[in-house]
Structures are given as C-alpha cells and as structure tokens.
Amino acid sequence: MVALAPANSLTQVGIGNFSTEAGAEIPGATIAYRRFGEFQGNAYSNNVILVEHALTGDTCVDSWWDGLVGPGKALDTERFCVIVTNALGGCHGSTGPSSEHPDGNRWGSRFPALSIRDLVHAEKAFLERLGIYHVHAIIGGSMGGARALEWSLLFPTITDAVCVIAVSARASAWQIGIQSAQISAITRDPDWHEGDYYGVCDGPITGMVAARKLAHLTYRGEMEMDERFGTIAQQGENPLGAFRRPDQRFAVESYLDYQALKLVERFDAGSFVILTEALNRHDVGRDRGGLNKALYSSRVPTMLVGVDTDILYPFHQQEHLSRNLGNLLGLHKLVSPVGHDAFLTETRQMDRILRMFINKINDGAEPTDGFGHDPEGEWTI
Structure with missing residues (x-):
C-alpha cells in the first residue's frame, strides 16, 4: 500500500x-x-x-x-x-x-x-x-x-x-578545486568552530558569503555577467576613488553580495560543506x-x-x-x-x-x- x-x-x-x-x-x-x-x-x-x-x-x-x-x-x-x-x-x-x-x-x-x-x-x-x-x-x-x-x-x-x-x-580536477576553495572559505572562518557553531554563534557568515560568491560565478555565464554589469558602478557608490573601500562597489559586486546574503538566510553552512564534498566525490x-x-x-x-x-x-x-x-x-x-x-x-x-x-x-x-x-x-x- x-x-x-x-x-x-x-x-x-x-x-x-x-x-x-x-x-x-x-x-x-x-x-x-x-x-x-x-x-x-x-x-x-x-x-x-x-x-x-x-x-x-x-x-x-x-x-x-x-x-x-x-x-x-x-x-x-x-x-x-x-x-x-x-x-x-x-x-x-x-x-x-x-x-x-x-x-x-x-x-x-x-x-x-x-x-x-x-x-x-x-x-x-x-x-x-x-x-x-x-x-x-x-x-x-x-x-x-x-x-x-x-x-x-x-x-x-x-x-x-x-x-x-x-x-x-x-x-573534474577543476570542479574539485573550485569547490574545495568554497569549502575552505567556510571552514577558515573563525565562526566555523570546526563545524560545531550551532548554539554558539550565527555561524560562518563571512566564509559562507565568500563561498557563495565564488560558486555563483561558476553558475552564471561570462557573457551574461558582462552584458548585465560590465564596469558599471553600483548606484550611489564610487569604486574608482583614491582608496579602496568595501562600501564603494562595482554593480557586479553588489549583485554577488545580494546573492550570497540570500543564501546565508536560507541555507546552512554545514550542509553546504557536506553536499559540496559529495560533489567532489562524484x-x-x-x-x-x-x-x-x-x-x-x-x-x-x-x-x-x-x-x-x-x-x-x-x-x-x-x-x-x-x-x-x-x-x-x-x-x-x-x-x-x-x-x-x-x-x-x-x-x-x-x-x-x-x-x-x-x-x-x-x-x-x-x-x-x-x-x-x-x-x-x-x-x-
């Protein structure tokens, strides 16, 4: 039945x-x-x-x-x-x-x-x-x-x-390399706590953001990204100033920040590491x-x-x-x-x-x- x-x-x-x-x-x-x-x-x-x-x-x-x-x-x-x-x-x-x-x-x-x-x-x-x-x-x-x-x-x-x-x-070796770099970004975050961050802090948010940005670049096409953003500055920001500032971004940087923070809100870093490693073993x-x-x-x-x-x-x-x-x-x-x-x-x-x-x-x-x-x-x- x-x-x-x-x-x-x-x-x-x-x-x-x-x-x-x-x-x-x-x-x-x-x-x-x-x-x-x-x-x-x-x-x-x-x-x-x-x-x-x-x-x-x-x-x-x-x-x-x-x-x-x-x-x-x-x-x-x-x-x-x-x-x-x-x-x-x-x-x-x-x-x-x-x-x-x-x-x-x-x-x-x-x-x-x-x-x-x-x-x-x-x-x-x-x-x-x-x-x-x-x-x-x-x-x-x-x-x-x-x-x-x-x-x-x-x-x-x-x-x-x-x-x-x-x-x-x-x-492929390239896939394992790029995916291992994403895992590394998460596990090197001090808030990873060797994977035991649950109940200790909000988790390795900085590492997760970096991992997602890198991953997202492999999910999208180079032509599409360039056509959408090129070298345009994010509205109200100036990435060409005298000193580099993280709050003065190119539009593509803002887009990647947005995509990364969306993932942080809905996905667990521990699961990201486990499932990415599963892909490495494929x-x-x-x-x-x-x-x-x-x-x-x-x-x-x-x-x-x-x-x-x-x-x-x-x-x-x-x-x-x-x-x-x-x-x-x-x-x-x-x-x-x-x-x-x-x-x-x-x-x-x-x-x-x-x-x-x-x-x-x-x-x-x-x-x-x-x-x-x-x-x-x-x-x-």
Missing part, C-alpha cells in the same frame, strides 16, 4: 539507521519530501516522477521550476505524481549537520561525509518506506543530475528512464572498471541535457556521456548566455526538452548506445 503525504506538504519519513558508503553510521535518519499531483498505480507501476534538486535546492520544485511543474506544464501534475526529496545532509527537513543528534545536541562536526551514491541509497530507502519500488522517471540537474545518473547505475530496474541535466560522469567509474565501462553498462534509457556556456559542467562533459552511455535517448543543448543556471532559467527550452523526454519514454522508443547500436550490438536506424 502506497501512502503519501498531502500535496505540497513538507513531510519527514524515517529511514532507520543509515550506513554510508565509507562506513559511517547515521542512526534514525530522515528524508523530507513534497509531492505534487495525485499518485496513480501501485508499488511497481505508477505515474511517479522523481525530481532531484541541485546543491542548494529544496523540495519546493513548484518555485524553482515553476514554469515546468504544474497542471498542463511539461511535468503535468494532472498526469504525474511529482515527488521531490531534500537530499540527505541537507537542511530542509532531511537529516544533516544542523539536525538533532540522538544525544539531544546538533550533529555538527560529527555528521559524516557523504557521496552521491549515499544520497541515492538514502532516497531508495525513503521510497521503500513509502511503499514505492518503481518510478516512471527520474529527472535532475547539476547535483540532481549526478543523483539521477547514479540511480540509473545503482538501481537500473527501479525506473523507466532518467533525464540527466548539466553534470558530468565524474568531478565518480560513476569508481569500483566499476572506469568511466566508460560503467557508462556503457547502463541499460536505463537516458536523456542528456547540457548548456553551451556552462563553466562549471562544460558541454563537452555531456558529450562524453552521450558517446559512452549504453542506452542513450538523446543529447540536447540549451543555448543561453546564462551558463550553468540555464536549466533553471530557460523555461521555454527546458519545456520542449522535458516534453520530448516524457513522450519518448511513453512511446517506448528503441534504445541505442549512442553509436547507432542497440544494447545487443545490432545496428538500428
């Missing part, structure tokens, strides 16, 4: 004691979720579409993908039951560093490091607690795309298809014989989406996936000056791609390996 919470109601589901891939234990772990649309079917055949959020995302997919989720939209909630979880390690209802430890204090520095595979294993346990053992599709962008890709390799029978957006098969080839062997082993129909101006996950990384996946539905490129965040902002293009994805899996399109071969090695047209 599948039992779901009321629509658009944030609900926590206990998944019991959770063991991480590296051998740490999280007793009494919970996963928070929301659902949109009515469940139809049963545990093994249903209309569930699981949507995976990005690094600092949450379960409110009707807000951050408002043009794509809802009645009559690409992810039509009159046809599908869209379920969105908060990733393990997050700060919006699922167990993470800011959650209460069994001893009554916060987890803080005791919260273990996680991998993308850990996030997927936790989510599978969550679905099973709901009584769901198969879903129609899994869709995710950025960190959510890494989770969708891992779903297809860890549990290939649990979904009819996946859509992997703006991510790679593994973290590597589908690990313990599977290498990247290409792992990708070719995939039997789940997979649609790929990339962005032509993405700095964080360049389009060549999605091209690499498309050349090696064992069951490719298609590769699509978002054309946008926005950069990595285009999958969140280019609603019209994403609408077309997601509708195409749904149509393909509903029509039972023949799988190929990306080279015109079916999985058994015969040519297809």
